[in-house]
Amino acid sequence: MYKISKEFAFSAAHSLFGLPEEHPCSRLHGHNYVVTVHLKADKLNPQGFVRDYNELSFVKDYIDKNLDHRNLNDIMAPLNSSAENIAKMLFEAFKPKLPELYAVEVSETPKTSAIYEP
Numbered sequence: 658m659y660k661i662s663k664e665f666a667f668s669a670a671h672s673l674f675g676l677p678e679e680h681p682c683s684r685l686h687g688h689n690y691v692v693t694v695h696l697k698a699d700k701l702n703p704q705g706f707v708r709d710y711n712e713l714s715f716v717k718d719y720i721d722k723n724l725d726h727r728n729l730n731d732i733m734a735p736l737n738s739s740a741e742n743i744a745k746m747l748f749e750a751f752k753p754k755l756p757e758l759y760a761v762e763v764s765e766t767p768k769t770s771a772i773y774e775p
């Protein structure tokens with residue numbers, strides 16, 4: 658099995674609902690998010706790739722267009738804009754164009770990340 662990954666960054670605002678009022682994440686705040694797409698394949702293509710990293714440019718285009726410099730609450734409603742929910746939403750958006758995709762990871766801070774892997 659071969660595995661590859663590529664990171665994409667974006668900045669966005671959000672607030673989380675359903676938390677205690679005093680929880681800091683109830684307030685509108687922002688993160689410099691990092692999205693990592695994880696791909697795997699049993700065999701390599703003739704170039705020796707799972708997939709050419711260059712072919713992942715549509716992921717950057719999608720993130721730039723739909724997530725960058727936005728309020729994620731608008732995009733994720735009625736779901737909470739948690740890293741877990743964002744990871745699943747992105748997995749489902751990218752999977753049709755990326756059969757080798759097996760997981761999407763969303764990191765809000767350098768110390769935290771959530772992974773969606775069906």
Ligand SMILES: Nc1nc2c(c(=O)[nH]1)N=C([C@H](O)[C@H](O)COP(=O)(O)OP(=O)(O)OP(=O)(O)O)CN2
Nearest residue numbers: 673681682688738739740741742765766768769771
């Ligand atoms: N399981 C999850 N927990 C939390 C999420 C999430 O998406 N999934 N999100 C948040 C907040 O949006 C935000 O990311 C705060 O995270 P936290 O690690 O608490 O950030 P801090 O920088 O304030 O933490 P320090 O302990 O000061 O490093 C909360 N939880």
Ligand SMILES: [Zn+2]
Nearest residue numbers: 682686688765
């Ligand atoms: Zn947050």
